[in-house]
Structures are given as structure tokens and as C-alpha cells.
Amino acid sequence: MADLVLLEDLQQALLRRDRIFRDRTDLLAESDEWLISRFRLPRPILLDLCQQFSQLLERPTKRTSAVPVHTQVLSTIGFLATGTFQREIGDRSGISQPTVSRIMPHVLHAIISLTSQYITFPNTAAERTQIMTDFYNITGFPSVIGAVDCTHVALKAPTVDEFAFQNRKGYHSINVQVICDAHLNLLNVVANSPGGTHDSFIVQNSIMGLRFEQSAAGEGWLFGDRGYALKFWLMTPVANPVSQKELNYNRAHERTRSSVECAIGLLKARWLCLSDRGGILQYKPDKVCYIVKACSVLHNIAIKNGIPLDEMPIQEDRHMAEGFDPMPNAVAMQLRAGIIEWF
Structure with missing residues (x-):
């Protein structure tokens, strides 16, 4: 009996022992x-x-x-x-x-x-002109004010509205919208949408989407892939190009829009907590959104200071959800047809 009491005392002492940290x-x-x-x-x-x-x-x-x-x-x-x-x-x-x-x-x-200091959409004519010039220097595409895309940041299954956070690939995530310039600076980040939210729905209901819809963002187009609805302020590729000009337009569009894919790849490679290399974030959705926003600010700080990154940008599996807007926008189609004539 005395031996059992001694063993119990030793066990309790081990449980009470403080964890020792180095200085x-x-x-x-x-x-x-x-x-x-x-x-x-x-x-x-x-x-x-x-x-x-x-x-x-x-x-x-x-x-x-x-x-x-x-x-x-x-x-x-x-x-x-x-x-x-x-x-x-x-x-x-x-x-x-x-x-x-x-x-x-x-x-x-x-x-x-620090968000307002480091992540800002161009508001002055001079700022817009500079961004358009930088994009134009890539492929000669005129009046591009930003490239837009979404990326998924995985998280553990939430206890509330779990289904809403399950994305089209079958795992739970936050669907993060990014708009960037030609130098991979983030101009706008929306990090509050469950993974099941469609990319096109996010941009149309974001503050930037509403600004563009009201023509308050100034002249210029956003560039998005075929997962987005064609708008008079958002240019997408031609789904089934036939003429040489349409093929040229699509090639130039893809090269110009690739800026946002590179920006997202660099964001996730620099801040591995956002990628599958860092594992699934074990936090509630609201904290994951905070983490994404903080990483976005730090991304721009690194870009603007020319900080090198040895790791290769992360290449994501591109799987677009198309057909969000079944009715073509006549004004947008006419605008895109005019742009195609440039090529």
C-alpha cells in the first residue's frame, strides 16, 4: 500500500512540474x-x-x-x-x-x-496611369487597372455553417479575393467569404465591385479568368476564340492576368501558413480571415522593399467554376469586341 501511495505522489509531482524553457x-x-x-x-x-x-x-x-x-x-x-x-x-x-x-x-x-498604409487601390489619375502603363508594357493591353483572382485558404471544419465553407474541391476554406498590379503588389484583398462562395459573386458584391459598377473607380478594367462574369469593368477571355484577333486577345489577356496568379503564388510561398505546406489552419473562420489580412500587409511590405524569397512561388491547381452569369452583358461584349480589334 505504501508503494502505491509513493507512486501516486510521484505521478502527481510530474503533473505539477512546470515546463522548462530556455532563456x-x-x-x-x-x-x-x-x-x-x-x-x-x-x-x-x-x-x-x-x-x-x-x-x-x-x-x-x-x-x-x-x-x-x-x-x-x-x-x-x-x-x-x-x-x-x-x-x-x-x-x-x-x-x-x-x-x-x-x-x-x-x-x-x-x-x-497598417492596411491603409500598404494596401491601397489607385485613387488618383497619376496612380491609375502608372498602373495601366505597367500592365501595358507586358503585352500592349490598354487600360488595365488590376488583375483579379481568388484563392482558397484551408481551415478545419467550422462548427457553424460547415457546409458553406466546403469549396468545390471538397475541403473547408476561406475564399480570398486578390486584386494586384503588374509588380505583384496587392491593391485590394477580400478575406471574409466562405469557401463555397463563387468567385464572381465575391467580386460583384465587394466594395471594389460596387465602386466599378457605379463607375466610381475611374476608367480602366479589371482582368479576370473565365470563372468571372464579363462586365463593362471586368474583361474575361473569349470562351471559344475563332479569329486570329480573338486568339491574340486571349494570349495577351492570359499573360497580363498571370500577374495575379504570380502574386498569389508568392503570397502563399512567403507565408506558408496560408498554403497546404503549412497544413490546415486550426482556427475559427474569423481568425483565419485575420491571418490572411495580416499576411497580405506583410506581403506588400516585402514586395515594396524588394525582399528576396528563395522558395518557388506555389502553383495552384486551377479549377474554375464557370457559368455564374448565364446572360451575356451586351455592353460588356461590345467593349470587349472593341478591345479585340486592337489585336
Whole structure:
């Protein structure tokens, strides 16, 4: 009996034993090459982010060792860059998994607060002209203001409205709409649609779609694939090209529109939590949307600062859902016919 009591006491002691972490190391002391490989950003940009977020992330605490701002930022960005388990991120940063879980929403909120600074659709004539010129230099296509496409970010099956999040490929996801320019900068991101939502429905009911429909976005066309409905502000390929001009139009359209596919591939390669390489995100839909928005801001920061990425952009399996708008738009078809004559 005494032996059983002793074994029980030993078991309880093991359960009560605190987890031991190594000392918090100064990860920012590492080389830029090392930092980029693990956090996708070099020291100067990481330090700048820490400085910008200091007021948002520093909190009064009665603890003897509050989590420093740079540890909060690096832990969260490290997760976004790798998609690995929070426990592994915590071990690397010298903090516990519950602490990683607690600080992540605050850092994501801080990153998203920079959205208006880094993700902006061109509003002035000069900005629109520059973007149109950049697209024109690809294939000679006139008046292109942005390329649009959607991508799916996988997540665990939600407990609420599970069916709505099941996409056409059979898994649960958020369907994320991206509009980019010719340099792969994200001009607009919509990250709040369940995976079962049609791409064309998202763009038509987004703020940008409504702006274009009301002609408030200025002259110019968005470019989308055949999964979108042809609109006077959204040019799509000719479904069954017959003439040489139609074939030329489709080739130029594809090369111009490929910018958004490259942007999405680069976004997911840089921030692996968004790709299947990082596994399925084990969070509720609203938090996954926050993660997507934060990654989009960081993507533009990396693009605008010319940060290199060794990994190859992720090539997605293209499977478009067509036939969303059964009735052709006569005005849009006439506009597209006029563009085809350019070729």
C-alpha cells in the first residue's frame, strides 16, 4: 500500500512540474539572411515593425518578466512564415504555447492596422496611369487597372455553417479575393467569404465591385479568368476564340492576368501558413480571415522593399467554376469586341 501511495505522489509531482524553457534569445541579433529564411523580413524592417507596434503591444503587468515586443512580433511572424505548431514557435522564442496563443491576436491586429498604409487601390489619375502603363508594357493591353483572382485558404471544419465553407474541391476554406498590379503588389484583398462562395459573386458584391459598377473607380478594367462574369469593368477571355484577333486577345489577356496568379503564388510561398505546406489552419473562420489580412500587409511590405524569397512561388491547381452569369452583358461584349480589334 505504501508503494502505491509513493507512486501516486510521484505521478502527481510530474503533473505539477512546470515546463522548462530556455532563456529568451535575442533573435534580432542574427544575420539578415537567417532572419529572412525564418521570418521573411530583414532586421531593419522587423525593428521598424516592433517600434511601430510598441504602444499597441506593451502592457502594464505585475509579472517580473513581461514578453518583450520583439518576442511577440517575431513569434507571430514566425508562425505566419512557417505555419508550424505554436509549441514549436514558443520553444524557439523561449515562451510557452499558451503565451504564443495569447499574444498572436494582438500582433495580428497591429499588423492589420497598417492596411491603409500598404494596401491601397489607385485613387488618383497619376496612380491609375502608372498602373495601366505597367500592365501595358507586358503585352500592349490598354487600360488595365488590376488583375483579379481568388484563392482558397484551408481551415478545419467550422462548427457553424460547415457546409458553406466546403469549396468545390471538397475541403473547408476561406475564399480570398486578390486584386494586384503588374509588380505583384496587392491593391485590394477580400478575406471574409466562405469557401463555397463563387468567385464572381465575391467580386460583384465587394466594395471594389460596387465602386466599378457605379463607375466610381475611374476608367480602366479589371482582368479576370473565365470563372468571372464579363462586365463593362471586368474583361474575361473569349470562351471559344475563332479569329486570329480573338486568339491574340486571349494570349495577351492570359499573360497580363498571370500577374495575379504570380502574386498569389508568392503570397502563399512567403507565408506558408496560408498554403497546404503549412497544413490546415486550426482556427475559427474569423481568425483565419485575420491571418490572411495580416499576411497580405506583410506581403506588400516585402514586395515594396524588394525582399528576396528563395522558395518557388506555389502553383495552384486551377479549377474554375464557370457559368455564374448565364446572360451575356451586351455592353460588356461590345467593349470587349472593341478591345479585340486592337489585336
